[in-house]
Amino acid sequence: MIVFHIDVNSAYLSWEAVYRLQHGEKLDLRTVPSVIGGNEKNRHGIVLAKSIPAKKYGVRTGEPLVKARKKCPNLMSIPPRYELYMKASNALFQLLQEYSPFVQRFSVDECFLDYTRSNHLYGDPVQVAHSLRERIYQEFGFTVNIGVSSNKLLAKMASDFQKPNQVHTLFLAEVAQKMWPLPVSDLFMVGPATVRKLLKIGITTIGDLAHTDLGLLKAQLKSHGELIWRYANGLDDSPVHVGDYLPHRGVGNGSTIAFDVTDKRTAHKILLSLTEKVAMRLRASGYTAQVVAVAIKNSSFLRYSHQTKLSAPTDVTNEIYQTVCRLFDECWQKEPVRHLRVRVSDLKPCAESQLLIMGAKQHSKLQSIDRTVDKLRKKYGANVLIRGIFLHSGHKAVLGGVGEDDYKMMSSIL
DNA sequence: TCTGGGGTCCTAGGACCC
DNA sequence: TCTGGGGTCCTAGGACCC
Structure with missing residues:
Protein backbone atom coordinates (compact mmCIF):
# COMPACT_ATOMS: atom_id res chain seq x y z
CA MET A 1 0.00 0.00 0.00
CA TYR A 82 -16.64 28.60 9.00
CA GLU A 83 -18.50 28.71 5.67
CA LEU A 84 -15.32 29.90 3.96
CA TYR A 85 -13.27 27.13 5.55
CA MET A 86 -15.79 24.54 4.49
CA LYS A 87 -15.55 25.76 0.89
CA ALA A 88 -11.76 25.63 0.94
CA SER A 89 -11.88 22.16 2.45
CA ASN A 90 -14.31 20.97 -0.24
CA ALA A 91 -12.13 22.40 -3.00
CA LEU A 92 -9.09 20.53 -1.73
CA PHE A 93 -11.08 17.31 -1.42
CA GLN A 94 -12.26 17.66 -5.04
CA LEU A 95 -8.76 18.20 -6.33
CA LEU A 96 -7.39 15.17 -4.50
CA GLN A 97 -9.92 12.95 -6.21
CA GLU A 98 -8.12 13.56 -9.49
CA TYR A 99 -5.23 11.51 -8.11
CA SER A 100 -7.19 8.58 -6.73
CA PRO A 101 -10.81 7.60 -6.17
CA PHE A 102 -9.79 6.42 -2.71
CA VAL A 103 -9.72 9.60 -0.66
CA GLN A 104 -10.79 9.64 2.99
CA ARG A 105 -11.78 12.92 4.53
CA PHE A 106 -10.34 12.69 8.00
CA SER A 107 -11.26 16.16 9.22
CA VAL A 108 -11.87 19.60 7.78
CA ASP A 109 -8.18 19.96 6.95
CA GLU A 110 -6.83 16.42 6.60
CA CYS A 111 -7.26 13.70 4.00
CA PHE A 112 -5.79 10.28 3.37
CA LEU A 113 -5.25 9.30 -0.25
CA ASP A 114 -4.65 5.67 -1.25
CA TYR A 115 -2.11 5.93 -4.04
CA THR A 116 -1.50 2.19 -4.41
CA ARG A 117 -3.49 1.75 -7.60
CA SER A 118 -2.56 5.17 -8.98
CA ASN A 119 1.11 4.25 -8.91
CA HIS A 120 1.27 2.74 -12.38
CA LEU A 121 -0.77 5.63 -13.84
CA TYR A 122 1.06 8.63 -12.48
CA GLY A 123 4.45 7.30 -11.42
CA ASP A 124 6.73 7.77 -8.46
CA PRO A 125 4.69 8.67 -5.37
CA VAL A 126 7.20 11.09 -3.89
CA GLN A 127 7.51 13.04 -7.12
CA VAL A 128 3.73 13.10 -7.45
CA ALA A 129 3.38 14.28 -3.86
CA HIS A 130 5.72 17.16 -4.63
CA SER A 131 3.81 18.18 -7.74
CA LEU A 132 0.51 17.87 -5.86
CA ARG A 133 1.82 20.08 -3.09
CA GLU A 134 2.99 22.66 -5.62
CA ARG A 135 -0.26 22.48 -7.54
CA ILE A 136 -2.33 23.12 -4.39
CA TYR A 137 -0.21 26.16 -3.66
CA GLN A 138 -0.50 27.50 -7.24
CA GLU A 139 -4.22 26.90 -7.61
CA PHE A 140 -5.46 27.66 -4.11
CA GLY A 141 -2.76 29.81 -2.54
CA PHE A 142 -2.46 27.81 0.68
CA THR A 143 0.18 25.28 1.61
CA VAL A 144 -0.04 21.67 2.73
CA ASN A 145 2.29 19.08 4.17
CA ILE A 146 2.15 15.66 2.58
CA GLY A 147 3.29 12.51 4.32
CA VAL A 148 4.02 9.48 2.15
CA SER A 149 4.26 5.95 3.51
CA SER A 150 3.02 2.39 3.37
CA ASN A 151 0.21 2.90 5.89
CA LYS A 152 -2.02 5.65 7.24
CA LEU A 153 -0.37 5.96 10.65
CA LEU A 154 3.10 6.51 9.21
CA ALA A 155 1.81 8.85 6.50
CA LYS A 156 0.15 10.93 9.19
CA MET A 157 3.25 11.00 11.36
CA ALA A 158 5.30 12.03 8.32
CA SER A 159 3.05 14.96 7.45
CA ASP A 160 3.70 16.28 10.95
CA PHE A 161 7.44 16.66 10.39
CA GLN A 162 8.87 20.04 9.49
CA LYS A 163 6.29 22.55 8.21
CA PRO A 164 5.08 24.27 6.12
CA ASN A 165 4.76 23.30 2.44
CA GLN A 166 6.79 20.10 2.61
CA VAL A 167 6.70 16.48 1.55
CA HIS A 168 8.14 13.86 3.92
CA THR A 169 8.40 10.11 3.67
CA LEU A 170 8.31 7.69 6.59
CA PHE A 171 8.63 4.14 5.31
CA LEU A 172 9.15 1.28 7.74
CA ALA A 173 12.88 1.31 7.11
CA GLU A 174 13.01 4.97 8.19
CA VAL A 175 11.03 4.57 11.41
CA ALA A 176 14.02 3.99 13.67
CA GLN A 177 15.87 7.02 12.39
CA LYS A 178 13.00 9.48 11.85
CA MET A 179 10.33 8.54 14.41
CA TRP A 180 11.89 6.74 17.36
CA PRO A 181 13.91 9.73 18.63
CA LEU A 182 10.72 11.85 18.95
CA PRO A 183 9.03 12.42 22.32
CA VAL A 184 6.29 9.88 22.90
CA SER A 185 3.72 12.70 23.07
CA ASP A 186 4.25 13.19 19.31
CA LEU A 187 2.74 9.78 18.58
CA PHE A 188 -0.83 9.72 17.34
CA MET A 189 -3.20 8.64 20.15
CA VAL A 190 -0.74 9.44 22.94
CA GLY A 191 -2.28 12.31 24.89
CA PRO A 192 -1.40 13.91 28.23
CA ALA A 193 -2.91 11.15 30.40
CA THR A 194 -1.01 8.45 28.54
CA VAL A 195 2.23 10.46 28.65
CA ARG A 196 1.96 10.60 32.46
CA LYS A 197 1.44 6.85 32.71
CA LEU A 198 4.29 6.10 30.31
CA LEU A 199 6.65 8.43 32.16
CA LYS A 200 6.07 6.40 35.33
CA ILE A 201 7.46 3.31 33.63
CA GLY A 202 10.39 5.20 32.17
CA ILE A 203 9.13 5.69 28.62
CA THR A 204 9.88 9.11 27.15
CA THR A 205 10.48 8.56 23.42
CA ILE A 206 8.56 6.72 20.73
CA GLY A 207 11.56 4.39 20.47
CA ASP A 208 11.30 3.56 24.20
CA LEU A 209 7.65 2.66 23.65
CA ALA A 210 8.43 0.53 20.61
CA HIS A 211 10.95 -1.49 22.62
CA THR A 212 8.80 -1.96 25.72
CA ASP A 213 7.39 -5.39 26.50
CA LEU A 214 3.86 -5.60 25.10
CA GLY A 215 2.62 -7.56 28.13
CA LEU A 216 3.69 -4.77 30.47
CA LEU A 217 1.93 -2.15 28.34
CA LYS A 218 -1.27 -4.16 28.20
CA ALA A 219 -1.19 -4.60 31.96
CA GLN A 220 -0.83 -0.84 32.45
CA LEU A 221 -2.94 0.55 29.62
CA LYS A 222 -5.24 -2.28 28.51
CA SER A 223 -6.08 -2.28 24.80
CA HIS A 224 -4.81 1.25 24.37
CA GLY A 225 -1.36 -0.03 25.36
CA GLU A 226 -1.37 -2.47 22.48
CA LEU A 227 -2.61 0.17 20.04
CA ILE A 228 0.15 2.67 20.78
CA TRP A 229 2.79 -0.09 20.90
CA ARG A 230 1.79 -1.07 17.38
CA TYR A 231 1.87 2.57 16.27
CA ALA A 232 5.31 3.07 17.83
CA ASN A 233 6.51 0.14 15.74
CA GLY A 234 4.97 1.61 12.60
CA LEU A 235 2.24 -1.04 12.42
CA ASP A 236 -1.21 -0.14 11.11
CA ASP A 237 -3.36 -2.08 8.68
CA SER A 238 -6.45 0.13 8.56
CA PRO A 239 -7.79 0.85 5.08
CA VAL A 240 -8.44 4.26 3.56
CA HIS A 241 -12.18 4.61 4.07
CA VAL A 242 -14.15 6.07 1.20
CA GLY A 243 -17.53 7.75 1.25
CA ASP A 244 -20.02 6.61 3.81
CA TYR A 245 -18.06 3.55 4.78
CA LEU A 246 -18.16 4.56 8.43
CA PRO A 247 -21.70 4.91 9.74
CA HIS A 248 -22.64 7.78 11.98
CA ARG A 249 -22.56 6.86 15.66
CA GLY A 250 -24.43 9.86 17.01
CA VAL A 251 -25.35 13.51 16.62
CA GLY A 252 -24.58 16.11 19.24
CA ASN A 253 -24.90 19.83 19.73
CA GLY A 254 -23.59 21.84 22.62
CA SER A 255 -22.68 25.38 23.46
CA THR A 256 -20.99 27.45 26.06
CA ILE A 257 -23.58 30.00 27.09
CA ALA A 258 -22.70 33.70 27.21
CA PHE A 259 -23.84 33.82 30.86
CA ASP A 260 -24.18 31.29 33.68
CA VAL A 261 -27.62 29.68 33.77
CA THR A 262 -29.07 29.42 37.26
CA ASP A 263 -32.71 28.54 36.69
CA LYS A 264 -34.51 25.62 35.16
CA ARG A 265 -36.70 27.63 32.78
CA THR A 266 -33.74 29.24 31.05
CA ALA A 267 -31.93 25.93 30.90
CA HIS A 268 -34.92 24.31 29.23
CA LYS A 269 -35.06 27.06 26.61
CA ILE A 270 -31.43 26.60 25.72
CA LEU A 271 -31.87 22.84 25.66
CA LEU A 272 -34.74 23.31 23.21
CA SER A 273 -32.64 25.37 20.84
CA LEU A 274 -29.89 22.73 21.03
CA THR A 275 -32.37 19.91 20.52
CA GLU A 276 -33.86 21.60 17.44
CA LYS A 277 -30.51 21.45 15.68
CA VAL A 278 -29.70 17.91 16.80
CA ALA A 279 -33.07 16.65 15.61
CA MET A 280 -32.77 18.48 12.28
CA ARG A 281 -29.37 17.00 11.64
CA LEU A 282 -30.60 13.57 12.73
CA ARG A 283 -33.49 13.72 10.28
CA ALA A 284 -31.23 15.00 7.51
CA SER A 285 -28.96 12.00 8.07
CA GLY A 286 -31.86 9.58 7.61
CA TYR A 287 -31.53 8.01 11.05
CA THR A 288 -33.61 7.75 14.18
CA ALA A 289 -32.03 7.54 17.63
CA GLN A 290 -32.79 5.49 20.70
CA VAL A 291 -30.41 7.01 23.25
CA VAL A 292 -30.69 10.60 24.41
CA ALA A 293 -28.05 12.29 26.57
CA VAL A 294 -27.59 15.64 28.28
CA ALA A 295 -24.20 16.90 29.40
CA ILE A 296 -23.56 19.80 31.73
CA LYS A 297 -20.43 21.83 32.43
CA ASN A 298 -20.82 24.00 35.49
CA SER A 299 -19.14 27.29 36.28
CA SER A 300 -16.32 25.39 38.00
CA PHE A 301 -15.71 23.51 34.74
CA LEU A 302 -16.90 20.27 36.29
CA ARG A 303 -18.64 18.04 33.76
CA TYR A 304 -21.27 15.40 34.21
CA SER A 305 -23.84 13.76 32.02
CA HIS A 306 -27.02 11.73 32.13
CA GLN A 307 -28.49 9.51 29.43
CA THR A 308 -31.37 7.17 28.85
CA LYS A 309 -32.51 4.62 26.33
CA LEU A 310 -35.94 5.21 24.83
CA SER A 311 -38.40 2.36 24.43
CA ALA A 312 -38.39 3.08 20.68
CA PRO A 313 -36.14 5.12 18.40
CA THR A 314 -37.34 8.56 17.29
CA ASP A 315 -36.40 11.58 15.21
CA VAL A 316 -39.19 13.80 16.54
CA THR A 317 -37.96 17.07 18.04
CA ASN A 318 -40.64 17.15 20.71
CA GLU A 319 -40.08 13.59 21.86
CA ILE A 320 -36.33 14.15 22.15
CA TYR A 321 -36.90 17.48 23.89
CA GLN A 322 -39.24 16.01 26.53
CA THR A 323 -36.58 13.43 27.36
CA VAL A 324 -33.82 16.04 27.40
CA CYS A 325 -35.73 18.12 29.97
CA ARG A 326 -36.39 15.11 32.19
CA LEU A 327 -32.71 14.13 32.06
CA PHE A 328 -31.61 17.66 32.89
CA ASP A 329 -34.01 17.91 35.83
CA GLU A 330 -32.87 14.54 37.16
CA CYS A 331 -29.18 15.31 37.17
CA TRP A 332 -28.73 19.08 37.52
CA GLN A 333 -26.98 19.84 40.81
CA LYS A 334 -28.49 23.36 40.95
CA GLU A 335 -25.13 25.07 40.45
CA PRO A 336 -24.56 27.73 37.78
CA VAL A 337 -24.32 26.12 34.34
CA ARG A 338 -21.74 27.29 31.82
CA HIS A 339 -22.24 24.82 28.99
CA LEU A 340 -25.01 22.50 27.83
CA ARG A 341 -24.93 19.70 25.30
CA VAL A 342 -27.57 17.44 23.80
CA ARG A 343 -26.58 14.23 22.08
CA VAL A 344 -28.49 11.36 20.51
CA SER A 345 -26.97 7.99 19.66
CA ASP A 346 -27.76 4.31 19.11
CA LEU A 347 -28.91 5.24 15.63
CA LYS A 348 -31.10 3.10 13.41
CA PRO A 349 -31.96 3.74 9.77
CA CYS A 350 -35.35 5.48 9.46
CA ALA A 351 -37.02 2.55 7.69
CA GLU A 352 -36.70 0.44 10.81
CA SER A 353 -38.57 3.06 12.77
CA GLN A 354 -41.52 1.81 14.74
CA LEU A 355 -45.02 2.08 13.39
CA LEU A 356 -47.08 0.09 15.83
CA ILE A 357 -46.23 1.68 19.12
CA MET A 358 -48.64 3.35 21.46
CA GLY A 359 -49.41 6.84 20.27
CA ALA A 360 -48.21 6.06 16.76
CA LYS A 361 -50.69 8.51 15.31
CA GLN A 362 -49.42 11.40 17.39
CA HIS A 363 -45.83 10.35 16.59
CA SER A 364 -46.32 10.40 12.82
CA LYS A 365 -48.15 13.70 13.02
CA LEU A 366 -45.17 15.22 14.85
CA GLN A 367 -42.84 13.66 12.31
CA SER A 368 -44.58 15.32 9.40
CA ILE A 369 -44.58 18.70 11.16
CA ASP A 370 -40.83 18.36 11.76
CA ARG A 371 -40.18 17.54 8.13
CA THR A 372 -42.15 20.55 6.97
CA VAL A 373 -40.22 22.84 9.33
CA ASP A 374 -36.93 21.32 8.09
CA LYS A 375 -37.81 22.11 4.49
CA LEU A 376 -38.78 25.68 5.26
CA ARG A 377 -35.65 26.25 7.31
CA LYS A 378 -33.50 24.79 4.57
CA LYS A 379 -35.09 27.12 2.05
CA TYR A 380 -35.40 30.32 4.06
CA GLY A 381 -32.95 29.92 6.94
CA ALA A 382 -33.15 28.68 10.50
CA ASN A 383 -35.10 31.68 11.75
CA VAL A 384 -38.03 31.47 9.34
CA LEU A 385 -39.88 29.53 12.03
CA ILE A 386 -39.34 30.24 15.68
CA ARG A 387 -41.11 28.63 18.58
CA GLY A 388 -43.23 31.08 20.53
CA ILE A 389 -41.15 30.50 23.62
CA PHE A 390 -38.17 32.20 21.96
CA LEU A 391 -39.98 35.38 20.87
CA HIS A 392 -38.48 38.38 22.66
CA SER A 393 -36.65 35.94 24.95
CA GLY A 394 -33.18 37.06 23.96
CA HIS A 395 -32.27 33.45 23.15
CA LYS A 396 -31.46 32.03 19.76
CA ALA A 397 -34.07 29.55 18.52
CA VAL A 398 -31.52 27.26 16.91
CA LEU A 399 -28.23 27.25 18.73
CA GLY A 400 -24.76 25.92 18.12
CA GLY A 401 -22.97 24.28 15.25
CA VAL A 402 -20.06 25.47 13.17
CA GLY A 403 -21.60 25.63 9.72
CA GLU A 404 -23.13 22.83 7.76
CA ASP A 405 -20.70 20.01 8.12
CA ASP A 406 -21.83 17.55 5.52
CA TYR A 407 -18.67 15.54 5.84
CA LYS A 408 -17.76 12.97 8.46
CA MET A 409 -15.78 14.14 11.43
CA MET A 410 -12.74 12.10 12.29
CA SER A 411 -12.86 8.79 14.04
CA SER A 412 -10.22 8.07 16.61
CA ILE A 413 -9.37 4.75 15.02
CA LEU A 414 -7.67 5.08 11.67
C1' DT B 1 -14.22 39.03 29.26
C1' DC B 2 -9.40 32.70 31.03
C1' DT B 3 -10.51 28.08 29.65
C1' DG B 4 -14.89 25.85 22.07
C1' DG B 5 -17.28 22.35 19.66
C1' DG B 6 -17.95 17.93 17.44
C1' DG B 7 -16.72 13.45 17.26
C1' DT B 8 -15.20 8.03 18.60
C1' DC B 9 -13.86 4.36 21.54
C1' DC B 10 -12.94 2.05 25.97
C1' DT B 11 -13.69 0.65 30.77
C1' DA B 12 -15.75 0.00 35.25
C1' DG B 13 -19.49 -1.14 37.86
C1' DG B 14 -24.28 -2.27 38.73
C1' DA B 15 -28.57 -4.68 37.39
C1' DC B 16 -30.43 -8.62 35.84
C1' DC B 17 -30.82 -13.25 33.96
C1' DC B 18 -30.15 -18.22 33.81
C1' DT C 1 -29.09 -19.96 55.40
C1' DC C 2 -21.02 -18.80 54.55
C1' DT C 3 -20.16 -18.53 49.50
C1' DG C 4 -21.40 -19.23 42.41
C1' DG C 5 -20.58 -17.30 38.03
C1' DG C 6 -20.96 -16.31 33.38
C1' DG C 7 -23.18 -13.27 29.97
C1' DT C 8 -25.55 -9.09 28.49
C1' DC C 9 -27.28 -4.62 28.89
C1' DC C 10 -26.97 -0.09 30.59
C1' DT C 11 -24.83 4.15 32.34
C1' DA C 12 -21.14 7.40 33.69
C1' DG C 13 -16.85 8.98 32.99
C1' DG C 14 -12.41 9.30 30.85
C1' DA C 15 -9.22 9.49 27.00
C1' DC C 16 -8.13 10.66 22.49
C1' DC C 17 -8.62 13.15 17.91
C1' DC C 18 -9.13 17.64 14.88
Missing part, protein backbone atom coordinates in the same frame (compact mmCIF):
# COMPACT_ATOMS: atom_id res chain seq x y z
CA ILE A 2 1.09 3.58 -0.67
CA VAL A 3 -0.71 6.27 1.29
CA PHE A 4 -0.54 10.07 1.26
CA HIS A 5 -1.64 12.10 4.25
CA ILE A 6 -2.43 15.66 3.20
CA ASP A 7 -2.57 18.20 6.01
CA VAL A 8 -3.33 21.89 5.45
CA ASN A 9 -0.81 24.06 7.32
CA SER A 10 -2.57 26.22 9.97
CA ALA A 11 -5.78 25.53 8.07
CA TYR A 12 -8.23 28.18 9.30
CA LEU A 13 -5.55 30.82 9.43
CA SER A 14 -4.17 30.01 5.97
CA TRP A 15 -7.61 29.99 4.41
CA GLU A 16 -8.43 33.29 6.04
CA ALA A 17 -5.11 34.79 4.89
CA VAL A 18 -5.65 33.68 1.29
CA TYR A 19 -9.20 35.03 1.25
CA ARG A 20 -8.05 38.40 2.52
CA LEU A 21 -5.21 38.64 0.02
CA GLN A 22 -7.63 37.82 -2.78
CA HIS A 23 -9.90 40.61 -1.56
CA GLY A 24 -7.27 43.29 -1.73
CA GLU A 25 -5.72 43.14 1.71
CA LYS A 26 -1.98 43.81 1.67
CA LEU A 27 -1.04 41.99 4.86
CA ASP A 28 -0.56 38.23 4.76
CA LEU A 29 -1.73 36.98 8.16
CA ARG A 30 0.64 34.04 7.89
CA THR A 31 3.65 36.36 8.07
CA VAL A 32 2.74 38.02 11.39
CA PRO A 33 1.78 36.73 14.87
CA SER A 34 -1.94 36.09 14.37
CA VAL A 35 -4.69 33.66 15.32
CA ILE A 36 -8.21 32.73 14.39
CA GLY A 37 -9.94 33.28 17.71
CA GLY A 38 -13.44 32.79 19.10
CA ASN A 39 -15.65 35.54 20.48
CA GLU A 40 -14.59 36.51 23.99
CA LYS A 41 -17.87 38.26 24.79
CA ASN A 42 -19.68 34.97 24.33
CA ARG A 43 -17.04 33.16 26.37
CA HIS A 44 -15.80 31.38 23.26
CA GLY A 45 -12.43 33.09 23.52
CA ILE A 46 -9.89 30.47 22.57
CA VAL A 47 -7.26 30.06 19.85
CA LEU A 48 -8.69 28.02 16.96
CA ALA A 49 -5.62 28.29 14.71
CA LYS A 50 -2.31 30.13 14.88
CA SER A 51 0.27 31.44 12.43
CA ILE A 52 3.83 30.15 12.53
CA PRO A 53 5.11 33.50 13.89
CA ALA A 54 2.49 33.23 16.70
CA LYS A 55 3.67 29.70 17.43
CA LYS A 56 7.17 31.08 17.96
CA TYR A 57 5.79 33.09 20.90
CA GLY A 58 4.46 29.87 22.42
CA VAL A 59 0.84 30.48 21.44
CA ARG A 60 -1.02 27.18 21.42
CA THR A 61 -4.22 26.01 19.78
CA GLY A 62 -7.03 25.71 22.31
CA GLU A 63 -5.65 28.12 24.86
CA PRO A 64 -7.58 31.21 26.02
CA LEU A 65 -6.94 34.34 23.95
CA VAL A 66 -6.16 36.20 27.16
CA LYS A 67 -3.33 33.81 27.85
CA ALA A 68 -2.09 33.94 24.26
CA ARG A 69 -1.94 37.75 24.40
CA LYS A 70 0.21 37.59 27.52
CA LYS A 71 2.74 35.56 25.57
CA CYS A 72 2.45 37.80 22.53
CA PRO A 73 1.07 41.29 23.29
CA ASN A 74 0.67 42.42 19.67
CA LEU A 75 -1.17 39.25 18.62
CA MET A 76 -3.84 39.78 15.94
CA SER A 77 -7.04 37.86 16.53
CA ILE A 78 -9.44 37.28 13.63
CA PRO A 79 -12.94 35.86 14.10
CA PRO A 80 -13.65 32.57 12.30
CA ARG A 81 -15.66 32.23 9.06
